[in-house]
Amino acid sequence: MAGGTLVDRARNEPVNRVSYDEYVLAVALTLARRHRPVWSWQHWRRICQCGADLPCRARHRIPINRGHWPQAGEQ
Structure with missing residues (x-):
């Protein structure tokens, strides 16, 4: 941090x-x-989109990287 501003070191912005x-x-x-229910033709039932059985108890990683964040058009 230089001068109190955060700087992305990879892009220097x-x-x-x-x-x-x-x-x-x-x-x-x-x-x-x-993580939403989808139909599985292999299992012939609804499963979570991540591949787990419902109810999905997968450990949900919180997306901190801005690449995962929705763009202005998606909202």
Whole structure:
């Protein structure tokens, strides 16, 4: 941190901070996209999209990387 601003070391660009509400929204949308019931033709029943049986008890990793966050057009 130079001068109190966060800098992305890989790109050498300033990093924008996000509000808590934006973060929670990004997490909720990502979990809803990854873990939802889908029909499995192999198992002939509904399973979670991640491949686990329902109810899915997979350990949900919280997406911190901005690459996982929804774009403005997805909301």
